[in-house]
Amino acid sequence: MNIPNQLIEGFPNITLSIKREDLIHPFVSGNKFRKLKYNLLQANNEKKQQLLTFGGAFSNHIAAVAALGKLHQLKTVGVIRGDELVNSIQENPTLRFTQACGMELDFVSRAGYRNKTEASFLSGLEQKWGSFYLIPEGGTNALAVKGCEEILTETDAEFDFICCAVGTGGTISGLINRAQTHQKILGFPALKGDFLKEEICRFATNERWDLISDYHFDGYGKVTPELIDFINRFYLETGIPLDPIYTGKMVFGVIDLIQKNYFPEGSKILMIHTGGLQGIEGMNIQLKNKKLPLLLTHA
Structure with a gap:
């Protein structure tokens, strides 16, 4: 779905959309559904x-x-x-x-x-x-990447940039492998450090991608009042809930980059919502203990 123009006011030639992978399933949603799909089939094949x-x-x-x-x-x-x-x-x-x-x-x-x-x-x-059938932390392996390649379809060929949050590197690797030759994949790491590049290179089949490492908000699992306010405003204006660990930081980064003229005029940008909304309740417990504003729930 397209994002309202008021969120990128002053940039009328930029088209910003979001793909709601979070709506795939209420509990196995977003990239987790994609990562687990072929791992489950393999577990069945091995009779685990x-x-x-x-x-x-x-x-x-x-x-x-x-x-x-x-x-x-x-x-x-x-x-x-x-x-x-x-x-x-x-x-x-x-x-x-x-x-x-x-x-x-x-x-x-x-x-x-x-x-x-x-x-x-x-x-x-x-x-x-x-x-047991072993699934690595975060779910990333070759079968997970295969599943994440199915996030993009032929209808997404109109976009110039595909943006996603990055945790273990599986989702972005799948997007890189499926992207059209005219598309560039931008990953927004939720963690500090450059170690992810090596992990992505294990699975990625081309070099039409980059990591934007300026929007981790001081590290994995950390948030600021600025990020909380952004996620809440985004929800009120679009009706789309964002998790604070991954997708919220990515969307913040994309809109900030638009306002800084990072993207060429006329760019069509697709953001991938990778789910993770179950984490909002736990984050709100931590925010309440720290006497910080709470995230609006999606219930």
């Missing part, structure tokens, strides 16, 4: 009855895997970063949701969590939980 993955306390990915398991009657295990969280499940809306879906939660120390890709760590998990 249990999915195991990793994530933090408010992880969209953990919530999506839990919901997927319930939908397809598969056992799920979520390895959660931070053993101090074991006694706060009921105060955490994401973890509470995963348990309601039937997911088993395995809390590990933050130091131990760093070993999550090592063979000995994974072997210990298999001894504890039995055979």
Whole structure:
């Protein structure tokens, strides 16, 4: 859908649209649906009855895997970063949701969590939980990229720029691989650092992309009153809710770049809404504790 002109007032030759991937499914939405699609098929091909993955306390990915398991009657295990969280499940809306879906939660120390890709760590998990199909943290692997390639369709060929938030690099890699030759993909990292470029290069098949690293708002999971105000104003003017970790920062960045004349005159820009709205409730708990303005809910 097109974004109202008042949000980019003074730039009448720029067309700004957003693709509502967040509407795919109420719980397995956005890029999580895309990333998990072919991983689920592979798990079925391998006759695995249990999915195991990793994530933090408010992880969209953990919530999506839990919901997927319930939908397809598969056992799920979520390895959660931070053993101090074991006694706060009921105060955490994401973890509470995963348990309601039937997911088993395995809390590990933050130091131990760093070993999550090592063979000995994974072997210990298999001894504890039995055979499982492993999905990496954030869901990014070759099958996830394949799923994310399906975000863009022939009807999106009219756009010159495709913009998305970047976490682990899977979504942007899929967009890069599917984009037309006249299109450029712009990624807006939610984390500090340049390590994502190497990860994206593992999967991307061309070089028509760039990362815009100026809109992480001081790091992953961090927000400011300015960002909260922007997300709330955007919701009131468009009716579109944005999550504060990923898509909200990307949309803020795109509109800021338009106002700074980053895009050539006449550009048609498509933003990808990658979901993550389940995180709003958890973020509001943190904002309330810090006595900061709350994000408007999408309920």
